Amino acid sequence: MTDDAALRLYRALVRHDPAAAISVIERVRAGGTPQEALFDTLFAPAMAILGGSWADGSINEYAFTQAAVTADQIMSFVTPPVGAADTGVGVLVGCMHGDRHDIGKNIIAAALREAGHRVTDLGVEVLPARFLERAEESGARIVIVFAEMLATAHAVERVHEMFLSAERDDVTLLASGAPFVADSRLAAAVGASGVVRGAEDALRAVMRATSAAMDRGAR
Amino acid sequence: MTAGRSPQVMLAEGLARQGRSAAAVTACQQALRIDERDPLVHCLLAGLMIGEGFCEQAAGAATRAIGIDPGCAPAYLVLGLAYDRIGGMWDSSVLVWQELAEVAPDLAVAHVQLGEALDAAGYPDEALAAWKRALEIDPRDCRAMYDLAVAALKREGMATALPGFRKAGDLDPSQDELFFALAGFDARVAPAGDVVSVGPDASERLLAAHAFAAGEELFKAAELVRMVLEEHSDDVAALTLAAYLYLKQESVNEATACALRALTLSTQSPAAVLALGVAFARRPALSDHAAKLFSALTAMAPGQALSHVLLAESRLALQRYAAAGEAYRAALAIDPGCVRAHFGEAAVALAEGDHTRATWAVRRASHHDVQRRRHFWQLYDAAVEGGAQ
Numbered sequence: 379m380t381d382d383a384a385l386r387l388y389r390a391l392v393r394h395d396p397a398a399a400i401s402v403i404e405r406v407r408a409g410g411t412p413q414e415a416l417f418d419t420l421f422a423p424a425m426a427i428l429g430g431s432w433a434d435g436s437i438n439e440y441a442f443t444q445a446a447v448t449a450d451q452i453m454s455f456v457t458p459p460v461g462a463a464d465t466g467v468g469v470l471v472g473c474m475h476g477d478r479h480d481i482g483k484n485i486i487a488a489a490l491r492e493a494g495h496r497v498t499d500l501g502v503e504v505l506p507a508r509f510l511e512r513a514e515e516s517g518a519r520i521v522i523v524f525a526e527m528l529a530t531a532h533a534v535e536r537v538h539e540m541f542l543s544a545e546r547d548d549v550t551l552l553a554s555g556a557p558f559v560a561d562s563r564l565a566a567a568v569g570a571s572g573v574v575r576g577a578e579d580a581l582r583a584v585m586r587a588t589s590a591a592m593d594r595g596a597r
Numbered sequence: 598m599t600a601g602r603s604p605q606v607m608l609a610e611g612l613a614r615q616g617r618s619a620a621a622v623t624a625c626q627q628a629l630r631i632d633e634r635d636p637l638v639h640c641l642l643a644g645l646m647i648g649e650g651f652c653e654q655a656a657g658a659a660t661r662a663i664g665i666d667p668g669c670a671p672a673y674l675v676l677g678l679a680y681d682r683i684g685g686m687w688d689s690s691v692l693v694w695q696e697l698a699e700v701a702p703d704l705a706v707a708h709v710q711l712g713e714a715l716d717a718a719g720y721p722d723e724a725l726a727a728w729k730r731a732l733e734i735d736p737r738d739c740r741a742m743y744d745l746a747v748a749a750l751k752r753e754g755m756a757t758a759l760p761g762f763r764k765a766g767d768l769d770p771s772q773d774e775l776f777f778a779l780a781g782f783d784a785r786v787a788p789a790g791d792v793v794s795v796g797p798d799a800s801e802r803l804l805a806a807h808a809f810a811a812g813e814e815l816f817k818a819a820e821l822v823r824m825v826l827e828e829h830s831d832d833v834a835a836l837t838l839a840a841y842l843y844l845k846q847e848s849v850n851e852a853t854a855c856a857l858r859a860l861t862l863s864t865q866s867p868a869a870v871l872a873l874g875v876a877f878a879r880r881p882a883l884s885d886h887a888a889k890l891f892s893a894l895t896a897m898a899p900g901q902a903l904s905h906v907l908l909a910e911s912r913l914a915l916q917r918y919a920a921a922g923e924a925y926r927a928a929l930a931i932d933p934g935c936v937r938a939h940f941g942e943a944a945v946a947l948a949e950g951d952h953t954r955a956t957w958a959v960r961r962a963s964h965h966d967v968q969r970r971r972h973f974w975q976l977y978d979a980a981v982e983g984g985a986q
Contacts (some may be wrong), residue, residue, distance in 0.1 A: 429858030434830035446850035457882035488754020576949030578918040
């Protein structure tokens with residue numbers, strides 16, 4: 379396919395004809411080329427031909443610019459999908475009641491969203507009962523409670539007790555914040571299953587918690 | 598100016614400019630024995646002290662300079678830097694940077710520093726206003742843009758912050774320097790007066806085109822590139838420079854086409870790899886492509902700190918924070934003064950939840966940026982000129 383299709387795409391770009399360009403792309407996709415490969419196998423060779431035609435004077439500056447505009451219009455048809463696909467994993471995040479330190483929460487929530495997880499951000503100063511309510515409403519199985527002060531870190535135990543009293547042992551409770559990093563035993567003491575140290579750590583922790591939940595489900 | 602200034606002062610300045618700090622300090626002390634109320638000598642002494650890391654002494658000398666001349670801008674700069682480096686004096690620091698912003702209202706760095714001090718003192722909204730003011734004064738101030746990106750990262754996360762980091766990177770002149778270094782062009786070559794005065798040889802034209810491009814005379818550079826391509830349409834260097842010129846004009850697709858054509862002809866052009874990587878990095882959906890190109894670039898030019906920074910930034914976009922941190926550290930091992938890598942370190946630290954490390958990284962970036970851009974000497978020379986008038 380590719381050489382011929384790239385040439386046809388190049389011609390559609392030079393004719394300033396986005397419909398024809400999309401038609402070429404769709405035919406290539408229908409021929410079995412996956413979305414992730416369209417950019418490398420079709421668009422990039424067509425753009426290289428375009429650059430060559432501009433360099434050797436086959437097309438003038440105006441045609442080159444117009445072709446570039448058309449390339450922009452059809453770009454979303456050839457680029458790999460932005461962000462990860464929806465994982466279906468629900469994650470609840472929020473700062474413990476009495477705590478307004480939300481920088482870490484915001485970064486971690488954004489990273490989890492971009493990874494395709496369904497994040498519900500409860501904001502700051504969240505009461506323990508609110509975590510349980512929203513977990514039941516949203517169906518989230520992973521809860522990350524943020525606490526940057528020692529007093530609020532100890533209060534995470536109230537969240538754990540809420541889930542225990544509601545017999546929600548299917549929910550994984552994770553803790554995040556400086557006190558949990560400083561004292562490795564604190565998370566276990568308040569009933570959290572683990573500590574989230576940062577965005578990358580959160581992605582790994584959610585993946586681990588999801589696998590563990592799937593294992594439990596399989597059993 | 599020279600009139601009315603003692604030879605000891607001139608000697609101290611000369612020695613300080615040459616980096617001979619110990620001799621310059623002695624010359625300053627001799628100059629003060631002649632006139633102990635010369636604010637610029639106290640100020641010069643403060644500048645030398647801060648350069649050597651003696652923050653308390655620098656603060657003392659700068660305070661004396663300000664006491665004698667409350668309009669002595671370079672003394673405020675040194676005093677602010679001294680307070681920032683001592684740490685824990687954010688209220689004093691805010692006051693000093695505010696004073697500098699009043700004494701030198703058109704000095705963007707005063708507002709940038711004021712913003713950083715306000716942020717450290719717990720006034721994030723006021724800090725944002727100060728950085729925006731810095732960008733109003735100088736829209737090309739990359740540090741203000743980095744500070745805004747770090748603030749966006751704190752408030753909203755990486756997705757919102759990344760465009761700010763990219764914009765700051767584009768403003769950073771070191772990216773242009775890297776392009777010319779990879780293209781094998783000495784950026785110190787002075788551009789020709791005009792296109793018509795350039796010789797007809799392709800190599801002469803390319804050399805002149807690079808010189809025009811380095812001097813931001815993009816249309817003249819483009820005209821010469823066109824002339825070269827009319828005779829040698831497969832000239833990889835001309836195509837690569839064309840890609841760079843299009844990138845400078847925000848024409849990403851044209852740049853992509855030229856860089857891809859260049860790389861079709863030769864995969865061994867690191868400058869073309871850089872141009873294509875930068876073009877890809879401007880599209881979030883192509884971050885993975887950009888990361889692969891910058892990874893290839895670090896293999897082609899391992900000694901260039903910025904190639905590691907670009908790799909790190911593309912990894913940030915992919916949320917591979919640990920890998921990004923590794924690339925930033927590689928950049929800082931090559932160039933400890935790389936401001937862009939320090940800000941990147943701050944971003945990684947924030948993403949990893951380490952706010953203290955992020956604060957220190959921003960402070961290191963500030964220290965290196967002030968040194969790199971020679972703000973002290975600009976203000977000092979302006980103060981000397983002012984004294985002469």
